[in-house]
Amino acid sequence: MTDCVGGMSPGPAARVRSVSGATAFVKACGPELNPITPELLRDEARILVVLPDHPNLPRLIDAYDDGEWVALLIEDLPGAVPDVPWSxxxxxxxxxxxxxxxxxxxxxxxxxxxxxxxxxxxxxxxxxxxxxxxxxxxxxxxxxxxxxxxxxxxxxxxxxxxxxxxxxxxxxxxxxxxxxxxxxxxxxxxxxxxxxxxxxxxxxxxxxxxxxxxxxxxxxxxxxxxxxxxxxxxxxxxxxxxxxxxxxxxxxxxxxxxxxxxxxxxxxxxxxxxxxx
Missing domain, CATH: 3.90.1200 (Aminoglycoside 3'-phosphotransferase; Chain: A, domain 2)
Incomplete structure (x- = not known):
């Protein structure tokens, strides 16, 4: 597992690797960390599940929601965010x-x-x-x-x-x-x-x-x-x-x-x- 830094979410975010070698990105949050972020993750899951397969769109692998904590498992995307200031x-x-x-x-x-x-x-x-x-x-x-x-x-x-x-x-x-x-x-x-x-x-x-x-x-x-x-x-x-x-x-x-x-x-x-x- 590799922790990811940056972004605006207060919850954990990391790149993970399974025993089979498959990789993914996971992010999660519960209300004790921030009361709004779990709902944002729910909203993201709702849209990701209906996004079609497209090279410019991420793919949702799975989602977890126990009513408090929400976690999203998303495809691992090689690359990096653009440098700023923008070129x-x-x-x-x-x-x-x-x-x-x-x-x-x-x-x-x-x-x-x-x-x-x-x-x-x-x-x-x-x-x-x-x-x-x-x-x-x-x-x-x-x-x-x-x-x-x-x-x-x-x-x-x-x-x-x-x-x-x-x-x-x-x-x-x-x-x-x-x-x-x-x-x-x-x-x-x-x-x-x-x-x-x-x-x-x-x-x-x-x-x-x-x-x-x-x-x-x-x-x-x-x-x-x-x-x-x-x-x-x-x-x-x-x-x-x-x-x-x-x-x-x-x-x-x-x-x-x-x-x-x-x-x-x-x-x-x-x-x-x-x-x-």
Whole structure:
């Protein structure tokens, strides 16, 4: 067994090998570690079991759920997450994965997936910041009203019926010699078809980019052709305000680094927004 580090889950994650030599990846969590993560794993199991065989999609081998602890046994994927800051080549590879996966997701019929409005990062989390401006960088207070006007557009922008991964970041992709795979499907939502590519653009800001800026990627990405760049500004404003506000909160159980991660994402989005506003 080889422990895996990184990611956002508080539970164990490891590559395992059976006596026959077969390998797999296992991740698990119980409510005593974090009350929300087991439900995310349940959601991931529900979508993985209906995903068809496709080179850009992971395969679920088995799942365990005793009502408290949930464990997923997933195929072992050789490769590594893309380096960040993003390179232009890796962004192109990631965009290709999203474009290939989109039509596959269109063929999945499911009524359990929550609508995009269940994503508070874009829908209403940004409203928290108004009461916490004295706890964050003064830039957020100086530009609050302008940012709020942008963020208010986000809830209408994200709405739609397309099935989406909804958590597109560098650490949710595995680039391999034979195949590139989009992993960690616990956040699946229905929303606007273009949103997964927009989230990739936003990760150019959140994780950094050695190539195009978030706005440059958004403006030149074929899958986003015809979209107004102001749409990305609205998404970044909503997400940045949410992350800034929630970085002031205590860490949830099992996730001691989450406030610092939110603060870093907020700061990186702020730098992108500073260049635009």
């Amino acid at each position: 232009t080549e890796d962004l192109r590879r990631a965009s290709g994965v999203l474009s290939a996966v989109g039509p596959v997701l269109d063929g999945i019929v499911s009524d359990w997936v929550e609508p995009a409005r269940a994503s508070p990062i874009f829908s209403d989390g940004w409203k928290l910041l108004a009461d916490r401006l004295d706890q964050v960088d003064p830039w957020w207070a100086k530009h609050h009203d302008e940012l709020a006007a942008h963020a208010e557009r986000a809830v209408a922008l994200i709405d739609g019926k397309a099935l989406l991964h909804w958590d597109v970041r560098a650490d949710n992709l595995i680039f391999g010699d034979q195949r590139d795979v989009l992993i960690d499907w616990g956040q699946v939502r229905r929303g606007a078809r273009w949103m997964d590519h927009a989230l990739l653009a936003m990760d150019c800001a959140m994780s950094g980019s050695l190539g195009p800026t978030a706005l440059e990627f958004f403006a030149t990405e074929p899958a986003l052709a015809g979209r107004d760049p102001a749409d990305l500004v609205s998404l970044m404003a909503a997400a940045g305000m949410t992350f800034a506000a929630r970085a002031t909160e205590e860490a949830p159980p099992g996730l001691p680094t989450l406030p610092a991660t939110r603060a870093r994402w907020a700061d990186n989005l702020r730098l992108e927004l500073e260049a635009i506003l």
